Amino acid sequence: MNEIIDLPREKGGEKDRKFVEALARGLDLLRAFSQQGGVLGNQDLARITGLPKPTISRLTYTLTQLGYLTYSKHLEKYQLDVGVLALGYAYTSNLNVRKIAKPYMEKMATQANVSVGLTIRERLSMIYVENCRNEKTQALRMDVGSRLPLATSSSGRAFLAGLSDDERQQILSLMEQHSGDHWPAWQESISKAIDEYQEKGFCTSLGDWSKDVNAVAVPLKLLDGRVMAINCGGPKYLISDEMIMQSLGPQLVHVVRDIEATGV
Template sequence: MRDLKDDKRFANTLARGLSVLRAFRPTDKGLGNLEISERTGLPRSTVSRLTFTLCALGYLTHRRHHDKYYLGPAALALGNIAAASFGFIETASPIMQNLANATKTLIGVAIQDDGQMLVVKTWRPENTPPIWINVGYRMPILTSSTGAAYLGVLTDEEQEKLTTAVQGNQTNQYGKVGRKARSDLLAQGYSVVSGSERFSSSINAVATPYRPSEFAEPVAFLSGAPTESLSDERIQAEVGPALVQAVEELRSITGQYYSLVATS
């Protein structure tokens, strides 16, 4: 399949502008043109034109005294509209908050974005200090439980679309990880990437997929915590089954059945 950038329908300028918006992270205290250039891979002169345009349209604001850009009111409005359109998150909130409190783990939901898993909502246990991830946190697909759960429920068409989009030297691994995850999902309802295969040695997590009617792709619900409080044994005995049960409750409310579509 050919690169989208070679497709005459593909608007490169728009794509570059969106990549500037995507460069911002929740922990940023503003970004300069140089930082945006480094994160996007775009020339600084191109970034300068794009940030000027995005400021003019309200998607960025510029604070001159330290020459930094911030997401603007138009970006906030767009984000709020997008969040409101995904009703399953609101429906899931009381279920997932109860799960977070019961397991003393962080519960989250992540989507695939630009070849990574992006956390878009979290639920933290009550009366506990902050836990390791926030909205906007990104995880690799191949070496995270969240990514494995996502891969395990993809159709052939969805997987082809993903591997075409990421275009890296690891694309042949997506099928392998997906098949392993699919087997785990069929056997126990959740996916776990353990030990040296996991992208973080200090964090452990378990994940299970969900297909919202409002979204074109599956998402993944996750339960995670530092490894000292969330061992593989605890996942198997307690947290994994509890996460699966919580997502099953969400499915029963929303009427979204669970299906692993057969792939070759």
């Protein structure tokens, strides 16, 4: 699924005069690096974003001058520079829920020998903003900034299940536009996940995101109206379907309720 997707640039059928197209293109170009690898040339970026090569050249030059990209003369390609890291650090350091949730996540990770992650939606992905694991176990290792697909991961399904009907439908419509032949299967799995959440309080992904991984997630609803998701899981040879359904899922529901009770 291509994450370099068109965002709403029109209102009521007319072009949105407040929308800065040049800025949007520059940000789309930066997103390309997180989707397609760490080192990209102008030709790669043109292919990924669909932007004309002259536009790409101007954007990469500008972003390099501003410290968001750096150019390798040897490879004749670009990679993200420290300016992007500074923005990411500023965001995560000011994310209050991350600080509040971490002790609860660490406790479950230690007691259950699993990886426990806090994720937030970014377009058609869920991104880790915190991850806790017991270093002595073989729990799934996902670094901050790692992405999960919205459609097939437990986090993505839990996020969708936690939305209002109108909010969910907006995102589902966007997913349908960019999912191609995958949509019928994804639509069915998301519908089942919503039913699962209403019945059990959690959403599962039993080999759906990765055939070797079982995971479960619960939506985390913040007081400001945002919805995040907390997941846990691990390799199938350690985390069985039964363990997910009978033990980890219910435990995670209690963890999320304890975090929400703090008033985040």
